[in-house]
Structure formats: structure tokens, C-alpha cells
Amino acid sequence: MRRSLLAPLLVVALTGCSVFGQDTPCRQADADSQVSAVWRPADFGGRDEVKIRLCVDDSCEEKASGNPDDPFTSLRVRLPDDVGATTVPVRLTVTSAKSGDTVVEDSTRAKLTEQHPNGTSCPPTAWTATFRAHPEKGLSSPKGMKLQG
Template sequence: MRRTLVIPLLAVALTGCSFLGRNTSCTLVGAESGVSAVWVPADFGGQDAARIRLCVNSTCKERTSGGPDDPFASLFVRLPDDVGASALPVRLTVTSAMSGDTVVEDSTRARLTRWNPNGVSCPPTAWTAAFRVHPDKGLVSPEGMRIRR
């Protein structure tokens, strides 16, 4: 008798929420809303040869370009999680670390898209956009970017 009672209880425990009508299992991957920019440091010369500044609305982040042996570098400007599917102004300024001259200057609008890393019916929901920093063209799509070492 004891064995016949334990097996159904074990089955209920293993099925968890799906037994109670919820058939989605969510993972715990986190996400933040924001705009990112990636680049190949070698495109901008030697070790930390340039300073990259990315502004979204009035929030700015900056860093040096990185080492030419690094496959890629990036910046991320965090946005409020409730920003939604909006189009925000983005400004890029790349300056030479040696002379202080502006090497690249560009601006565009970032069209934020919804991202649910755990599935559409699971939290969190983040709103994101991404760009590649190109040494001649400024902010371009990161699609097809080949990272080589």
C-alpha cells in the first residue's frame, strides 16, 4: 500500500507546475534593457588608441578602444526596463587618444526590440538595440560582423 501511494505523489512532485495547469517552464536568465555597441579594437589602431563614447538620450558611457589583439570590445548603455518599443536618439563619438581629435562622429535612432531570454511568457522582458562601430561609417548594423582573433 505504501509503495502505491508514493509513486503517484512522486509523479505529482516531478511534474510541478505543469500538473497545475501551467505548461511553461521558465529559466532564470536575466536581461537588462539598453543599447550596445561592439567594435574590433584593431580597427582603431594600437593599444587604447581611441576613446569610444556612446550616448542614448542623455545617458552616456565611454571607454578606450582596447587592445588590437582583442577580438572585440563593447559598450552598453542601460535603459529603464519599462522603456518599451521606442526609437531613441543615439550619438557616437570616437576620439584619438593621442591628439584628442574626433575620428568618427555619428548619430541615428535606435529602434528598441523586445527580448525575452526565457521565452515570451516568462520574465524578464528587456528592450534592446545593437550597433557596430565602424571606423569609416560610424554606427552600422552588427549583422554579419566577423570576429577574428
């Protein structure tokens, strides 16, 4: 009798399910540690009017501003997955696609926030920060930014 009761409990324990806790398995959503910037292409003029460059430490990514009819676009700089709860330097440079002149230049430090896309008890753990690239304010908070047309 003891063996027949012990076997089902062992199976439940090994599969990660608990009689007392989590009754759904971890989802398979993936996430990268990153710093990202979002913006409204219309804020920067015509189609691909500017180039937006985002740097974290010495890693940089660049993208054209996009189509002004699109509600928003974004750019991200990937970080090592094990970066942890740290603060990283972030630089934004916006240059005119036609003249090469700097339109916006800003820098700040980003405190990375822990993210768990599959729940706190499931991997992965990602460390992220998000900014709005604004034509007058530079790097600002994305809070309140309407991401629809």
C-alpha cells in the same frame, strides 16, 4: 474522490506548470534594456588608441578601444526596464586618446527590439538595440561582423 483529484491539479496550476503546455520551469537568466555598440579594436589602431563614447538621450558611457589582439569589445548604455517599444536617439563619438581630436562622429535613431532571454512566457522582458562602431561608417549594423579572431 473529488478532493483527491482536485488537489494535484491545484498544485500543478499554482507552480506554473501545465499538463497541456510548458513542462520546463522558467530559467533565471537576467537581461537589461540597453543600446550597445560592438567593435574590433584593431579597426581603431593600437592599444587603447581611441576613446569610444556612446550616448542614448542624455545617458552616456565611454570606453577605450581595447587591445587590437582581441577579436571584439563592446560598450552599453543601460535603459529603464520599462522603456518599451520606442525609438531613442543614439550618438557615437570616437576621439583620439593622444590628441583628443574627433575621429568618428555619428548619430541615428534606434528602434528598440523586444527580447525574452527565458522564453516569451517568462520574465524578464528587455528592450535592446545593437550597433557596430565602424571607423569609416560610424554606427552601422553588426550583421556579418565576425566576432572571433
